[in-house]
Amino acid sequence: MAARARSDHRRATGFPVVSASHSDPYGGVPPSAIDGKIYFEATPANRWTSYSSPNPTDWLELEWDKKITVVKIVLHIYDDRGEVKAPQSYRIEVWKK
Numbered sequence: 001m002a003a004r005a006r007s008d009h010r011r012a013t014g015f016p017v018v019s020a021s022h023s024d025p026y027g028g029v030p031p032s033a034i035d036g037k038i039y040f041e042a043t044p045a046n047r048w049t050s051y052s053s054p055n056p057t058d059w060l061e062l063e064w065d066k067k068i069t070v071v072k073i074v075l076h077i078y079d080d081r082g083e084v085k086a087p088q089s090y091r092i093e094v095w096k097k
Contacts, residue, residue, distance in 0.1 A: 016062040024051035024084075033060055038076050051084050070094075 018030040033048040050058035079086040 016064045018060070018062055020048065020050065020060045021055055021058045022050045022053035024049045026051070030060060034062065042080060044078065047078055049078065049084050 015034070018034060020030040023029055028047050028049045028051065030048050032046040035046060037046050039045055039047075048060065073092060075090070077086045078084060
């Protein structure tokens with residue numbers, strides 16, 4: 001099983017715990033995927049990518065400590081036309097406890 005890159009700092013403010021199967025070695029941590037900042041630049045100041053992952057597939061997970069209603073999901077896909085590429089596909093899964 002792949003190592004989990006995890007950040008719990010958002011739980012205290014009501015945001016979900018964000019984790020990923022892999023995070024790039026240059027600082028692209030999972031919480032950057034949901035910080036509300038969107039940059040359309042060649043090298044954005046914040047982002048999460050699975051660049052250089054050894055895994056055949058990677059995932060990003062959001063986990064809340066209470067039931068929520070999801071109305072809309074928006075993905076801002078980053079591709080630098082170099083080594084960081086858009087995914088070939090993606091899947092959104094929902095678990096009910």
